[in-house]
Amino acid sequence: MGLGRTLLFRSINMFLVLFSTILITVILLGPTLDKLLVDAIRNQVIDEVNQGTLKFQNPDERSAYINNQIQFKSKTLGLDQDSFNPQKVVYRVVSVMTLDLGKSHFFTSDYGSSNVRDIIVEKVPKTLLLFTTATILVTIIGIFLGTYVAGKEGSWLDKLNSINAIFSNSFPTWWVAMIMILVFAFTLHIFPARATPLSSPSDANYVFDLLYHMTLPLITLVLVTFGSWAYIVRYFLINILNEDFIYAKKTMGISRRKILYSHALRNAGPPIATSVGLGLASSFGGSIITEAVFDWPGMGKLFYDAIGLLDIPIIIGLTYIGTLIFLVTIFITDIAYTLLDPRVKGS
Amino acid sequence: MQKKLFIGLVKSRRGIIGVSILGFLLSLTAVAVLVIPFDSYRLWNDPDYWINNPKTGAPFWTSYFGSKDFEHVSLDKNNAIRTSEISEGIRVDNFRFEINIGADDFPDDFMFLHSVHYDEIPPVLQIDITRPDNNTFTVYYSSLPTTSSANNTFTDRIFSTNNNIKESLNPYQSFFNFPVSGIEPQVLLFSDTSKLQVLHGAYHISQKFFLFDNSSSIENVGVILGGKVFGIMGTDDLRRDLFVGIIWGIPIALFIGLTVSIFSISIGLIYGVVSGYKGKKIDEGMMRINDIFYAFPTLILLILVSITFGRSIFLIILILMTFGWMGTAKVIRSIALQMRNFQYVEAAKLMGQSDVKVIFKHIIPQLLPLTFASVAISVPGAILAEAALSFIGLGDPTLPTWGQMLHDANTADAASRGIWWWIIPPGLMIALTGLAFFLIGNSLDAITNPLRKQNKKV
Numbered sequence: 064m065g066l067g068r069t070l071l072f073r074s075i076n077m078f079l080v081l082f083s084t085i086l087i088t089v090i091l092l093g094p095t096l097d098k099l100l101v102d103a104i105r106n107q108v109i110d111e112v113n114q115g116t117l118k119f120q121n122p123d124e125r126s127a128y129i130n131n132q133i134q135f136k137s138k139t140l141g142l143d144q145d146s147f148n149p150q151k152v153v154y155r156v157v158s159v160m161t162l163d164l165g166k167s168h169f170f171t172s173d174y175g176s177s178n179v180r181d182i183i184v185e186k187v188p189k190t191l192l193l194f195t196t197a198t199i200l201v202t203i204i205g206i207f208l209g210t211y212v213a214g215k216e217g218s219w220l221d222k223l224n225s226i227n228a229i230f231s232n233s234f235p236t237w238w239v240a241m242i243m244i245l246v247f248a249f250t251l252h253i254f255p256a257r258a259t260p261l262s263s264p265s266d267a268n269y270v271f272d273l274l275y276h277m278t279l280p281l282i283t284l285v286l287v288t289f290g291s292w293a294y295i296v297r298y299f300l301i302n303i304l305n306e307d308f309i310y311a312k313k314t315m316g317i318s319r320r321k322i323l324y325s326h327a328l329r330n331a332g333p334p335i336a337t338s339v340g341l342g343l344a345s346s347f348g349g350s351i352i353t354e355a356v357f358d359w360p361g362m363g364k365l366f367y368d369a370i371g372l373l374d375i376p377i378i379i380g381l382t383y384i385g386t387l388i389f390l391v392t393i394f395i396t397d398i399a400y401t402l403l404d405p406r407v408k409g410s
Numbered sequence: 411m412q413k414k415l416f417i418g419l420v421k422s423r424r425g426i427i428g429v430s431i432l433g434f435l436l437s438l439t440a441v442a443v444l445v446i447p448f449d450s451y452r453l454w455n456d457p458d459y460w461i462n463n464p465k466t467g468a469p470f471w472t473s474y475f476g477s478k479d480f481e482h483v484s485l486d487k488n489n490a491i492r493t494s495e496i497s498e499g500i501r502v503d504n505f506r507f508e509i510n511i512g513a514d515d516f517p518d519d520f521m522f523l524h525s526v527h528y529d530e531i532p533p534v535l536q537i538d539i540t541r542p543d544n545n546t547f548t549v550y551y552s553s554l555p556t557t558s559s560a561n562n563t564f565t566d567r568i569f570s571t572n573n574n575i576k577e578s579l580n581p582y583q584s585f586f587n588f589p590v591s592g593i594e595p596q597v598l599l600f601s602d603t604s605k606l607q608v609l610h611g612a613y614h615i616s617q618k619f620f621l622f623d624n625s626s627s628i629e630n631v632g633v634i635l636g637g638k639v640f641g642i643m644g645t646d647d648l649r650r651d652l653f654v655g656i657i658w659g660i661p662i663a664l665f666i667g668l669t670v671s672i673f674s675i676s677i678g679l680i681y682g683v684v685s686g687y688k689g690k691k692i693d694e695g696m697m698r699i700n701d702i703f704y705a706f707p708t709l710i711l712l713i714l715v716s717i718t719f720g721r722s723i724f725l726i727i728l729i730l731m732t733f734g735w736m737g738t739a740k741v742i743r744s745i746a747l748q749m750r751n752f753q754y755v756e757a758a759k760l761m762g763q764s765d766v767k768v769i770f771k772h773i774i775p776q777l778l779p780l781t782f783a784s785v786a787i788s789v790p791g792a793i794l795a796e797a798a799l800s801f802i803g804l805g806d807p808t809l810p811t812w813g814q815m816l817h818d819a820n821t822a823d824a825a826s827r828g829i830w831w832w833i834i835p836p837g838l839m840i841a842l843t844g845l846a847f848f849l850i851g852n853s854l855d856a857i858t859n860p861l862r863k864q865n866k867k868v
Contacts, residue, residue, distance in 0.1 A: 070700075074700070076701050076705065079702055080702050080705040080706060084707065084710075085709075087714070088714055089718075091715065092714065092717065095717070132589070141651045222419070229848065230841070231844065232790075232848070233790065233841040233842075233848065234837060234842040235794055235837065235840055237798070237816075238816060238833070238837035238841075239837075241819070241820065241824075241825045242827040242837070244826060245825045245830055248825070256825065257826075348707055348709050349709070351709065351713075351802060352798055352801055352802060355802070355820075367802060370713060370804070372800065373717070378713075380716070382714070386707050386710065389705075389707055390705060393705060
C-alpha cells in the first residue's frame with residue numbers, strides 16, 4: 064500500500080469511528096438529555112409564574128397555564144418528538160461535530176462562561192501538558208534503559224528490569240496514585256494531596272503553582288510506565304540484534320556499542336514510535352481516573368465530575384473531543400511509522 | 411497436546427509461580443464459602459449488618475507496634491456461658507462473658523445488646539462486671555418496658571452514655587484513690603483504682619434476666635467494647651470488615667476475568683480464522699471493521715452504557731467482550747493466512763468439505779493451545795477494566811468488588827486521611843490476580859506460539 068492510499072484509508076476510518084461514537088453517544092444519552100431539558104423548562108416556567116405579575120382565578124387555571132407554557136417551549140426546542148427520531152438524532156450529531164456543544168448545567172469556565180466549548184477548551188491544555196510530558200519523560204528513560212539492558216542480556220539488571228515491567232503492568236495506575244498520595248502527601252507532607260492549584264488562573268504565579276502541583280501526578284505516571292517501556296524497547300532491540308545484518312556488521316569489526324546505539328536503535332525506530340503513539344493515546348483514555356484521583360484540573364477530572372452530576376452536554380462534548388484527540392494521536396502515529404520505516408520509503 | 415501443555419506449564423518457573431498464586435486464591439475462596447456467612451456477601455451494602463463493628467478500625471496487629479490500642483470486642487450469646495436457675499418462682503437466666511484486656515488504651519465506648527421475648531410482665535435486667543481486682547460493679551439495673559401486646563420480642567442496645575449506667579456507677583466512686591467526677595463510664599470501669607490507667611486482666615460481664623413467666627425467653631445477648639483496631643484487615647467508614655470484602659472479591663474478579671477473556675478470545679479466534687482463511691476481499695473488509703473497533707474508546711463507551719442502562723455486572727461483561735477481541739483476531743488471521751495453504755487443509759478442501767467444516771474441524775483445533783495462552787494473558791486486562799469502571803463509580807454497586815472498595819476509599823478521601831488499610835489490600839489483590847494469569851499465560855505462550863519460537867533462534 065502506498066503512502067497516499069494508507070492516509071486515505073486511515074482518514075476514512077478515523078471519520079467513521081468518530082461519527083459512530085457520536086451517533087452511539089447521542090442515541091444512548093438522548094432520552095436522558097430530553098428528560099433533563101424538560102425538567103429545566105418546567106423549573107424555569109414555574110419560576111416565571113411565581114415571580115411574575117400574572118393573576119389566576121384558581122389553582123386549576125394556574126397549572127393549565129404552566130402546562131401550556133411547558134408544552135409550547137418544549138415544542139420550540141423539539142422536545143415533543145421522540146428521542147430516537149432520525150431527524151433529531153442527525154441534527155444532534157451534526158451540531159456536536161460542528162462543535163455546537165450547548166450549555167452546561169453545573170459547570171462554568173474560569174471566566175464564568177457556561178458554554179461547554181469554553182469549559183472544555185480551558186481543560187484540554189492541562190490534560191495534554193500532564194500526559195505528553197509524562198510520555199516524553201518515559202520515552203527517554205525507556206529508550207536509554209531499554210538499550211542499556213539489551214546490551215547486557217541476561218544480566219541481573221536485565222532480569223530486574225523484566226520483573227519490574229511485569230509488576231508495574233499488574234498494578235492499576237490509579238491505585239499507585241492513591242499510594243503515592245498516602246506516602247508523599249499524608250506521611251511525608253512533600254506534595255499537596257490535591258493537584259488543583261489554589262491560586263486563580265489570572266495570578267502571575269499560576270504557572271509555577273500549576274507545575275508544582277503537577278509534580279506528584281507526573282512522578283506517578285513515569286514510575287508506573289517506565290518499566291514496561293524499557294522492556295518493550297529491549298524486546299525490539301533483541302529481535303533486531305539477532306538479524307543477519309547485525310552479524311555482518313559484527314564480522315566487519317564495528318564495535319558492539321556502536322552497533323547497539325546506532326544501527327540497532329535506528330532500525331527499532333518505527334515500532335518504538337508506534338508504541339509511543341499508542342501509549343499516549345491510551346493514557347488519554349485513562350486520564351479520567353488518574354486526574355480524578357489527583358484532582359488534576361484537566362478533561363478527565365471534568366468528565367469524572369460530569370458523570371457524578373449527570374451533566375449530559377459536558378459528557379457528550381468531552382466524548383467528542385476526547386475521541387478526536389485519541390484518533391488524531393493514532394493517525395499521527397501511523398504517519399510517523401510510514402515515514403520512519405525505510406521499506407515504505409523505498410517503494 | 412493438552413497433557414504436553416500442562417507439563418510445559420509446570421516445568422517453567424513462571425508457570426509454577428502463576429499456578430501457585432491461582433491455587434492460593436482458589437483455596438481462599440473455598441475457605442470463604444465454608445467459613446464466612448453468606449449474608450456478609452448478600453448484605454455487603456446494608457449498614458445494619460455491620461453495625462457491631464468499629465468505624466474505620468485499623469487491623470488488630472497494628473497494636474503490636476507502637477502503642478497498644480484497644481482491640482474491638484464484639485460478643486454474642488454464642489460466646490457466653492449460660493446458666494439458668496429458679497428461686498422463689500422467678501427464673502433467672504444468666505449470661506456470663508469473659509473478656510481479657512491487655513491494651514494500654516481504654517475502649518472508646520461500650521454497648522450491651524439484648525433481644526428478649528416476653529408477655530405482659532416485663533423481665534428485669536441486671537448487668538454486673540467483675541474486675542480482675544475482684545470488685546464487682548453493678549452497672550445497670552432496670553426492667554424492660556411493658557408492652558400491650560402479648561408475644562412481643564423486645565430488642566435494644568444499652569449504650570455507655572445511658573443515664574442508668576452513670577447513676578449505677580456513682581456508689582463505686584469511693585473505690586478510686588483519685589478524683590473521678592466527670593470520668594466517662596468506659597474509662598472508670600476499666601481503670602486501676604490507684605491511678606488512671608487500664609487495669610489488665612480478665613473481666614467477667616454477666617447479664618442477668620429475671621423472668622416472671624414461663625413463656626419468656628432470651629433470643630440474644632451481646633457485649634461490644636468499642637476499640638480502634640479490629641480484624642485482620644480492619645474496617646472502613648461504613649464499619650464493614652475489609653477482610654470479608656477482600657475474600658468475596660476473589661470469585662467475582664475470577665468470574666469477570668475468565669468470562670470476558672474466554673468469550674472475547676473465542677470471538678477473535680473465529681473472526682481471525684474466517685478472515686485469514688477466506689482471504690482477498692472478505693479479508694480486507696473484515697480487517698477494516700477490525701480497525702474501526704480497535705479505535706473505539708472503550709472506557710468512554712462503558713461509561714455511557716452504565717449511565718444509560720444502569721449498573722449491572724453482566725452489562726459490563728458484555729461490553730468488555732464486545733471490545734476485547736480485535737488483538738486476537740489480528741494475530742490469528744496472520745497464522746490462518748499461512749495455514750490455509752497447508753497440505754491437509756487443501757486436501758480437505760479438495761475432498762469437498764464445506765468451509766465451515768474445514769474451519770471448525772481442521773484449523774481451529776490446531777490453534778486451541780495458542781488460544782489458551784491468549785485467554786490467560788487477557789484476564790488481567792478484564793479485571794483491571796472492571797476495577798477502573800467501579801472506581802469511577804459506575805460498577806455494580808451490589809457486589810463487594812475490589813474496584814468498588816477502592817471507589818469507596820477514594821470518595822472517603824482515605825489516602826489523604828492516612829487510612830492505608832482501606833487502600834493497600836484491594837490494589838494488591840488486583841495485582842496478584844493479574845500477575846497469576848499473566849505468568850500462566852506467558853509460560854503457555856512460550857510453548858504454543860509458533861511466531862515466538864522462530865525468534866528464539868540464537
